[in-house]
Amino acid sequence: MKDRENMEKKDVFGLSLEALQDLLGTYGFKKFRAKQVFEWIYKKSVFEFSKMKNISKDDINLLEENFTILPANIKILREQISSDKLTRKVLIELPDGNSIETVLMSHDYGFSVCISSQVGCNMGCAFCASGLTGFVRNLSQAEILLQVYYFNQHLLPSGGFVSRVVVMGSGEPLLNFDAVLGALEFLHMETTLNMSYRNMTISTCGIIPGIEKLVIKKLPINLAISLHSARDDMRSELMPINKTYPFLEVIKAADAYAKATGRQVTYEYILIANKNDTLLDAELLSNALRFKNSSVNLIPANPVEEKGFKRPSPHTVERFLQVLKKNNINATVRREMGKDIDAACGQLRSKFIGKNS
Numbered sequence: 001m002k003d004r005e006n007m008e009k010k011d012v013f014g015l016s017l018e019a020l021q022d023l024l025g026t027y028g029f030k031k032f033r034a035k036q037v038f039e040w041i042y043k044k045s046v047f048e049f050s051k052m053k054n055i056s057k058d059d060i061n062l063l064e065e066n067f068t069i070l071p072a073n074i075k076i077l078r079e080q081i082s083s084d085k086l087t088r089k090v091l092i093e094l095p096d097g098n099s100i101e102t103v104l105m106s107h108d109y110g111f112s113v114c115i116s117s118q119v120g121c122n123m124g125c126a127f128c129a130s131g132l133t134g135f136v137r138n139l140s141q142a143e144i145l146l147q148v149y150y151f152n153q154h155l156l157p158s159g160g161f162v163s164r165v166v167v168m169g170s171g172e173p174l175l176n177f178d179a180v181l182g183a184l185e186f187l188h189m190e191t192t193l194n195m196s197y198r199n200m201t202i203s204t205c206g207i208i209p210g211i212e213k214l215v216i217k218k219l220p221i222n223l224a225i226s227l228h229s230a231r232d233d234m235r236s237e238l239m240p241i242n243k244t245y246p247f248l249e250v251i252k253a254a255d256a257y258a259k260a261t262g263r264q265v266t267y268e269y270i271l272i273a274n275k276n277d278t279l280l281d282a283e284l285l286s287n288a289l290r291f292k293n294s295s296v297n298l299i300p301a302n303p304v305e306e307k308g309f310k311r312p313s314p315h316t317v318e319r320f321l322q323v324l325k326k327n328n329i330n331a332t333v334r335r336e337m338g339k340d341i342d343a344a345c346g347q348l349r350s351k352f353i354g355k356n357s
């Protein structure tokens with residue numbers, strides 16, 4: 001009953017200050033009052049009107065009768081915390097019953113959130129659990145912002161806050177371009193989290209038209225490309241999108257992005273035993289990236305049970321890394337976080353759906 005009542009109310013989360021002032025104005029609220037509401041939500045991560053201390057009781061009643069604030073209108077279906085306590089993953093149920101995964105990571109330099117951009121994904125990357133449940137829908141700008149503010153709300157009492165976001169969770173962000181960019185631009189505003197674009201990363205499987213749109217935007221957002229092989233046949237096997245956007249064309253588009261923004265492009269490379277981890281693979285990758293403003297992030301495979309992929313030995317990983325270094329390619333092996341909590345994208349959701357279907 002409560003859920004149905006909420007569905008009939010307008011949700012104000014993710015509206016710009018001007019849009020909130022216009023909307024609340026139609027209910028008789030003055031602009032300064034709407035600004036106070038805006039500040040409670042986006043500066044203090046308060047999502048219940050009744051906790052907005054400088055708003056009168058009558059105004060609170062009117063707000064509660066007519067509006068909701070999305071983060072107060074969700075359920076947490078599952079939560080996993082890694083044994084080192086540095087990674088916290090939640091499965092959030094949205095008001096329409098769909099669920100999304102979001103991960104909070106604690107680093108020396110602060111907190112970052114890995115956000116999802118779609119419910120499910122239809123890119124079909126072979127190493128990824130998100131595709132197992134198929135694509136359902138794009139997330140709205142508010143649903144993307146929700147993932148950051150959910151954690152911010154929990155961090156604020158102890159003086160913490162989310163200072164970085166990586167759009168690297170479930171979904172292909174460049175196929176939901178407007179909502180993703182809208183959310184990042186929102187987080188950048190001084191009146192919200194004032195987050196630097198340099199602290200934001202978009203990770204794509206290589207949607208060239210989306211990269212081209214980013215070139216036009218020319219914001220200093222970090223771009224990460226999931227490459228995973230510099231052989232067309234192997235990359236097509238691991239990432240079917242390679243048949244539409246071959247990796248050499250993707251690298252060309254990413255290079256244009258690096259030139260337009262001055263930002264170094266990161267290439268993600270999951271090392272899968274006996275698939276893409278040979279010396280020849282390392283040489284081909286070096287050739288493809290030679291003289292590019294780029295770096296390579298090697299990620300020893302996080303096994304996805306359903307696919308049977310294995311992780312290469314530490315010796316193989318080191319050997320691959322040394323070939324890249326010898327060829328003057330910037331490369332590092334990613335520090336693993338949350339391996340014990342299904343941190344690879346889509347794993348928690350696919351397990352939850354599997355158990356509840």
Ligand code: SF4
Binds near residue numbers: 129131
């Ligand atoms: S890796 Fe990313 S693009 Fe590929 S299936 Fe998973 S969520 Fe989709």
